[in-house]
Amino acid sequence: MYHLIPRDLAVKSCEPDSAGIRVTWNDGHRSYYPLEWLAKSGRSNKSGERQGLSSLSLWGNGIKDNEPEVQYRDIMNSDQGVGEWLTLLHRYGFCYVDGTPATPEATEELLKRIAFIRHTHYGGFWDFTSDLASKDTAYTSLGLEAHTDNTYFSDPAGLQMFHCLSHTDGEGGASLLVDGFQAAADLQKEDPEAYNILSTVNVYTHASGNEGISIQPYRAAIDMPLEEVQTWYDAAAKWDRLLKRPQYEYWKQLQPGRPLIFDNWRVLHGRSAFTGKRRLCGGYINRDDYISRFKMLKWGRVAGLN
Numbered sequence: 136m137y138h139l140i141p142r143d144l145a146v147k148s149c150e151p152d153s154a155g156i157r158v159t160w161n162d163g164h165r166s167y168y169p170l171e172w173l174a175k176s177g178r179s180n181k182s183g184e185r186q187g188l189s190s191l192s193l194w195g196n197g198i199k200d201n202e203p204e205v206q207y208r209d210i211m212n213s214d215q216g217v218g219e220w221l222t223l224l225h226r227y228g229f230c231y232v233d234g235t236p237a238t239p240e241a242t243e244e245l246l247k248r249i250a251f252i253r254h255t256h257y258g259g260f261w262d263f264t265s266d267l268a269s270k271d272t273a274y275t276s277l278g279l280e281a282h283t284d285n286t287y288f289s290d291p292a293g294l295q296m297f298h299c300l301s302h303t304d305g306e307g308g309a310s311l312l313v314d315g316f317q318a319a320a321d322l323q324k325e326d327p328e329a330y331n332i333l334s335t336v337n338v339y340t341h342a343s344g345n346e347g348i349s350i351q352p353y354r355a356a357i358d359m360p361l362e363e364v365q366t367w368y369d370a371a372a373k374w375d376r377l378l379k380r381p382q383y384e385y386w387k388q389l390q391p392g393r394p395l396i397f398d399n400w401r402v403l404h405g406r407s408a409f410t411g412k413r414r415l416c417g418g419y420i421n422r423d424d425y426i427s428r429f430k431m432l433k434w435g436r437v438a439g440l441n
Protein backbone atom coordinates (compact mmCIF):
# COMPACT_ATOMS: atom_id res chain seq x y z
CA MET A 136 0.00 0.00 0.00
CA TYR A 137 2.56 2.58 -1.11
CA HIS A 138 1.36 6.07 -2.01
CA LEU A 139 3.56 8.02 -4.38
CA ILE A 140 2.03 11.47 -4.35
CA PRO A 141 2.47 13.68 -7.45
CA ARG A 142 3.08 17.38 -6.79
CA ASP A 143 -0.35 18.44 -8.06
CA LEU A 144 -2.16 15.90 -5.87
CA ALA A 145 -2.13 17.57 -2.48
CA VAL A 146 -4.18 16.95 0.64
CA LYS A 147 -7.44 18.91 0.78
CA SER A 148 -8.34 18.00 4.33
CA CYS A 149 -7.03 15.76 7.06
CA GLU A 150 -9.22 14.67 10.00
CA PRO A 151 -7.80 12.53 12.78
CA ASP A 152 -10.14 10.45 14.93
CA SER A 153 -9.47 8.04 17.80
CA ALA A 154 -8.60 5.13 15.50
CA GLY A 155 -6.86 6.75 12.54
CA ILE A 156 -6.64 9.62 10.06
CA ARG A 157 -9.15 10.40 7.30
CA VAL A 158 -7.62 12.21 4.32
CA THR A 159 -9.45 13.86 1.44
CA TRP A 160 -7.25 14.54 -1.58
CA ASN A 161 -7.63 17.40 -4.06
CA ASP A 162 -9.00 15.05 -6.73
CA GLY A 163 -11.81 14.02 -4.37
CA HIS A 164 -10.33 10.62 -3.49
CA ARG A 165 -10.71 9.74 0.21
CA SER A 166 -8.34 7.55 2.23
CA TYR A 167 -8.41 6.21 5.77
CA TYR A 168 -5.20 5.23 7.58
CA PRO A 169 -5.71 3.20 10.81
CA LEU A 170 -3.24 4.13 13.58
CA GLU A 171 -2.21 0.49 13.84
CA TRP A 172 -1.17 0.51 10.17
CA LEU A 173 0.59 3.88 10.48
CA ALA A 174 2.57 2.69 13.49
CA LYS A 175 3.84 -0.37 11.62
CA SER A 176 4.52 1.44 8.34
CA GLY A 177 7.21 3.58 9.98
CA ARG A 178 9.26 0.68 11.28
CA SER A 179 12.65 -0.25 9.91
CA ASN A 180 13.46 -3.53 8.10
CA LYS A 181 10.08 -3.53 6.38
CA SER A 182 11.58 -5.20 3.34
CA GLY A 183 12.95 -8.02 5.49
CA GLU A 184 9.58 -8.50 7.17
CA ARG A 185 7.82 -8.62 3.80
CA GLN A 186 10.17 -11.36 2.68
CA GLY A 187 9.82 -13.21 5.98
CA LEU A 188 13.45 -12.51 6.92
CA SER A 189 13.13 -10.64 10.21
CA SER A 190 13.52 -11.96 13.78
CA LEU A 191 15.54 -15.05 12.90
CA SER A 192 17.63 -17.10 15.33
CA LEU A 193 20.57 -18.74 13.58
CA TRP A 194 21.87 -22.01 15.02
CA GLY A 195 24.48 -24.74 14.90
CA ASN A 196 24.33 -28.27 16.26
CA GLY A 197 23.75 -26.92 19.80
CA ILE A 198 20.10 -26.60 18.77
CA LYS A 199 19.76 -30.27 19.80
CA ASP A 200 19.40 -29.07 23.40
CA ASN A 201 16.71 -26.54 22.50
CA GLU A 202 14.56 -28.10 19.79
CA PRO A 203 11.57 -25.98 18.76
CA GLU A 204 8.44 -28.01 19.38
CA VAL A 205 4.68 -27.50 19.64
CA GLN A 206 1.76 -29.77 20.48
CA TYR A 207 -0.49 -31.22 17.78
CA ARG A 208 -3.65 -30.58 19.78
CA ASP A 209 -2.84 -26.86 20.14
CA ILE A 210 -2.52 -26.49 16.36
CA MET A 211 -5.71 -28.38 15.63
CA ASN A 212 -7.68 -26.58 18.36
CA SER A 213 -7.06 -22.94 17.46
CA ASP A 214 -5.46 -20.47 15.08
CA GLN A 215 -3.48 -19.19 18.05
CA GLY A 216 -1.82 -22.61 18.16
CA VAL A 217 -1.01 -22.33 14.44
CA GLY A 218 0.45 -18.87 15.09
CA GLU A 219 2.74 -20.22 17.83
CA TRP A 220 3.81 -23.04 15.52
CA LEU A 221 4.62 -20.72 12.62
CA THR A 222 6.43 -18.25 14.89
CA LEU A 223 8.84 -20.98 16.03
CA LEU A 224 9.15 -22.40 12.52
CA HIS A 225 9.92 -18.95 11.16
CA ARG A 226 12.43 -18.10 13.88
CA TYR A 227 14.44 -21.35 13.73
CA GLY A 228 13.61 -22.61 10.25
CA PHE A 229 12.20 -25.88 11.61
CA CYS A 230 9.85 -27.23 14.26
CA TYR A 231 8.53 -30.56 15.57
CA VAL A 232 4.86 -31.27 16.26
CA ASP A 233 4.58 -33.62 19.21
CA GLY A 234 1.53 -35.80 19.86
CA THR A 235 0.52 -36.20 16.21
CA PRO A 236 -1.34 -39.42 15.38
CA ALA A 237 1.04 -41.56 13.30
CA THR A 238 -1.25 -41.71 10.27
CA PRO A 239 -1.10 -40.07 6.82
CA GLU A 240 -4.59 -38.62 7.34
CA ALA A 241 -3.65 -36.75 10.55
CA THR A 242 -0.39 -35.55 8.98
CA GLU A 243 -2.18 -34.17 5.92
CA GLU A 244 -4.75 -32.36 8.09
CA LEU A 245 -1.89 -30.90 10.14
CA LEU A 246 -0.14 -29.51 7.04
CA LYS A 247 -3.40 -28.02 5.78
CA ARG A 248 -3.60 -25.89 8.94
CA ILE A 249 -0.94 -23.74 7.23
CA ALA A 250 -2.21 -23.77 3.63
CA PHE A 251 -3.08 -26.08 0.74
CA ILE A 252 -0.49 -28.69 -0.20
CA ARG A 253 1.82 -27.90 -3.11
CA HIS A 254 1.57 -30.37 -5.98
CA THR A 255 4.61 -31.15 -8.14
CA HIS A 256 5.44 -33.72 -10.79
CA TYR A 257 6.05 -36.12 -7.86
CA GLY A 258 2.44 -35.70 -6.71
CA GLY A 259 0.86 -33.85 -3.75
CA PHE A 260 0.78 -35.28 -0.24
CA TRP A 261 3.06 -38.32 -0.35
CA ASP A 262 3.14 -41.56 1.63
CA PHE A 263 5.76 -44.08 0.65
CA THR A 264 8.04 -46.86 1.73
CA SER A 265 11.55 -46.97 0.29
CA ASP A 266 11.32 -48.13 -3.31
CA LEU A 267 12.31 -46.74 -6.70
CA ALA A 268 8.88 -45.66 -7.91
CA SER A 269 10.18 -42.16 -8.66
CA LYS A 270 13.58 -41.72 -10.24
CA ASP A 271 15.03 -39.70 -7.43
CA THR A 272 17.53 -40.72 -4.73
CA ALA A 273 15.04 -39.60 -2.04
CA TYR A 274 13.08 -42.79 -2.74
CA THR A 275 16.02 -45.13 -2.04
CA SER A 276 17.65 -46.19 1.24
CA LEU A 277 20.95 -44.40 0.40
CA GLY A 278 22.41 -41.66 2.57
CA LEU A 279 21.68 -38.14 1.30
CA GLU A 280 24.00 -35.16 1.82
CA ALA A 281 22.53 -31.90 3.06
CA HIS A 282 20.56 -30.24 0.25
CA THR A 283 17.46 -28.20 -0.48
CA ASP A 284 14.62 -29.50 -2.66
CA ASN A 285 13.30 -28.13 -5.93
CA THR A 286 16.27 -25.99 -6.91
CA TYR A 287 15.11 -26.66 -10.48
CA PHE A 288 11.79 -24.81 -9.96
CA SER A 289 11.33 -21.08 -10.50
CA ASP A 290 9.54 -21.19 -7.13
CA PRO A 291 11.00 -23.93 -4.90
CA ALA A 292 8.68 -25.24 -2.18
CA GLY A 293 8.78 -23.08 0.95
CA LEU A 294 8.13 -25.77 3.56
CA GLN A 295 8.48 -29.51 3.70
CA MET A 296 7.13 -31.92 6.31
CA PHE A 297 8.49 -35.40 7.09
CA HIS A 298 6.57 -37.77 9.32
CA CYS A 299 8.17 -41.17 9.96
CA LEU A 300 5.18 -43.48 10.41
CA SER A 301 7.18 -46.65 11.00
CA HIS A 302 10.66 -48.16 10.68
CA THR A 303 10.88 -51.93 11.05
CA ASP A 304 13.50 -54.65 10.56
CA GLY A 305 16.43 -52.25 10.35
CA GLU A 306 18.23 -49.18 11.60
CA GLY A 307 19.84 -45.91 10.49
CA GLY A 308 18.07 -43.17 8.57
CA ALA A 309 18.81 -40.32 11.00
CA SER A 310 17.74 -36.94 9.61
CA LEU A 311 20.27 -34.15 9.12
CA LEU A 312 19.45 -30.44 9.26
CA VAL A 313 21.87 -27.56 8.58
CA ASP A 314 20.99 -23.89 9.03
CA GLY A 315 22.06 -22.50 5.64
CA PHE A 316 21.69 -18.91 6.86
CA GLN A 317 24.17 -19.53 9.71
CA ALA A 318 26.65 -21.14 7.31
CA ALA A 319 26.17 -18.31 4.79
CA ALA A 320 26.69 -15.67 7.49
CA ASP A 321 29.98 -17.36 8.40
CA LEU A 322 31.06 -17.61 4.76
CA GLN A 323 30.38 -13.89 4.37
CA LYS A 324 32.68 -13.18 7.32
CA GLU A 325 35.40 -15.64 6.31
CA ASP A 326 35.46 -15.04 2.55
CA PRO A 327 33.33 -12.08 1.38
CA GLU A 328 34.40 -12.60 -2.24
CA ALA A 329 33.22 -16.23 -2.32
CA TYR A 330 29.94 -15.16 -0.66
CA ASN A 331 29.47 -12.45 -3.25
CA ILE A 332 30.12 -14.78 -6.20
CA LEU A 333 27.73 -17.46 -4.92
CA SER A 334 24.96 -14.98 -4.12
CA THR A 335 25.06 -13.17 -7.46
CA VAL A 336 26.04 -15.66 -10.19
CA ASN A 337 23.16 -17.65 -11.72
CA VAL A 338 23.49 -21.43 -11.95
CA TYR A 339 21.73 -23.73 -14.40
CA THR A 340 19.59 -26.53 -12.90
CA HIS A 341 17.01 -29.00 -14.18
CA ALA A 342 14.88 -32.03 -13.24
CA SER A 343 14.47 -34.52 -16.05
CA GLY A 344 14.60 -37.92 -14.32
CA ASN A 345 10.91 -38.75 -14.74
CA GLU A 346 9.43 -39.84 -18.04
CA GLY A 347 7.87 -36.88 -19.88
CA ILE A 348 9.31 -34.27 -17.49
CA SER A 349 12.01 -31.67 -18.17
CA ILE A 350 11.77 -28.75 -15.80
CA GLN A 351 14.26 -26.10 -16.87
CA PRO A 352 13.37 -22.58 -15.84
CA TYR A 353 15.28 -20.04 -17.87
CA ARG A 354 18.54 -19.61 -16.08
CA ALA A 355 22.00 -19.21 -17.50
CA ALA A 356 24.65 -21.87 -17.02
CA ILE A 357 27.34 -20.62 -14.64
CA ASP A 358 26.86 -17.15 -15.91
CA MET A 359 30.41 -15.77 -15.96
CA PRO A 360 33.02 -15.15 -18.62
CA LEU A 361 34.96 -18.36 -19.23
CA GLU A 362 38.19 -16.99 -17.77
CA GLU A 363 36.39 -16.22 -14.47
CA VAL A 364 34.44 -19.47 -14.08
CA GLN A 365 37.18 -21.00 -11.93
CA THR A 366 36.47 -18.40 -9.24
CA TRP A 367 32.89 -19.72 -9.03
CA TYR A 368 34.10 -23.32 -8.68
CA ASP A 369 36.56 -22.28 -5.96
CA ALA A 370 33.76 -20.47 -4.07
CA ALA A 371 31.37 -23.43 -4.48
CA ALA A 372 34.01 -25.88 -3.19
CA LYS A 373 34.58 -23.62 -0.18
CA TRP A 374 30.83 -23.46 0.52
CA ASP A 375 30.56 -27.23 0.19
CA ARG A 376 33.39 -27.80 2.70
CA LEU A 377 31.90 -25.25 5.08
CA LEU A 378 28.42 -26.86 5.02
CA LYS A 379 29.99 -30.18 6.10
CA ARG A 380 31.56 -28.78 9.26
CA PRO A 381 30.30 -30.85 12.21
CA GLN A 382 29.42 -27.66 14.12
CA TYR A 383 26.53 -27.04 11.69
CA GLU A 384 25.24 -30.60 11.49
CA TYR A 385 22.21 -31.35 13.64
CA TRP A 386 21.29 -35.05 13.47
CA LYS A 387 18.04 -36.49 14.77
CA GLN A 388 16.19 -39.77 14.49
CA LEU A 389 12.62 -39.01 13.49
CA GLN A 390 9.95 -40.68 15.63
CA PRO A 391 6.39 -41.72 14.77
CA GLY A 392 4.03 -39.12 16.26
CA ARG A 393 6.55 -36.27 16.00
CA PRO A 394 6.63 -34.89 12.44
CA LEU A 395 9.29 -32.40 11.42
CA ILE A 396 8.59 -29.34 9.28
CA PHE A 397 11.32 -27.09 7.89
CA ASP A 398 11.92 -24.04 5.73
CA ASN A 399 13.29 -25.33 2.42
CA TRP A 400 14.58 -21.85 1.51
CA ARG A 401 16.83 -21.77 4.58
CA VAL A 402 17.48 -25.17 6.16
CA LEU A 403 19.25 -27.94 4.25
CA HIS A 404 18.18 -31.50 4.93
CA GLY A 405 19.72 -34.93 4.44
CA ARG A 406 19.75 -38.37 6.04
CA SER A 407 22.03 -41.28 6.79
CA ALA A 408 21.63 -44.60 4.97
CA PHE A 409 19.22 -47.07 6.52
CA THR A 410 18.25 -50.71 6.45
CA GLY A 411 14.83 -52.26 6.86
CA LYS A 412 11.48 -50.87 5.81
CA ARG A 413 10.68 -47.27 6.45
CA ARG A 414 7.34 -45.56 5.84
CA LEU A 415 7.34 -41.80 5.60
CA CYS A 416 4.68 -39.31 4.61
CA GLY A 417 4.67 -35.56 4.12
CA GLY A 418 4.27 -32.76 1.64
CA TYR A 419 5.25 -29.29 0.50
CA ILE A 420 3.70 -25.87 1.16
CA ASN A 421 4.38 -22.85 -1.06
CA ARG A 422 6.53 -20.16 0.52
CA ASP A 423 4.13 -17.34 -0.38
CA ASP A 424 1.21 -19.11 1.29
CA TYR A 425 3.28 -19.96 4.39
CA ILE A 426 4.51 -16.37 4.84
CA SER A 427 0.98 -15.03 4.23
CA ARG A 428 -0.48 -17.28 6.95
CA PHE A 429 2.39 -16.43 9.31
CA LYS A 430 1.96 -12.67 8.85
CA MET A 431 -1.82 -12.70 9.19
CA LEU A 432 -1.63 -14.74 12.41
CA LYS A 433 1.22 -12.68 13.85
CA TRP A 434 0.12 -9.15 12.96
CA GLY A 435 -3.46 -9.41 11.75
CA ARG A 436 -4.81 -8.06 8.49
CA VAL A 437 -4.44 -4.32 9.08
CA ALA A 438 -0.89 -4.22 10.40
CA GLY A 439 0.20 -7.08 8.14
CA LEU A 440 -0.67 -5.16 4.97
CA ASN A 441 2.45 -3.04 5.00
Ligand SMILES: [Fe+2]
Binds near residue numbers: 284
Ligand atom coordinates in the same frame (compact mmCIF):
# COMPACT_ATOMS: atom_id res chain seq x y z
FE1 LIG B 1 15.19 -33.72 -0.23
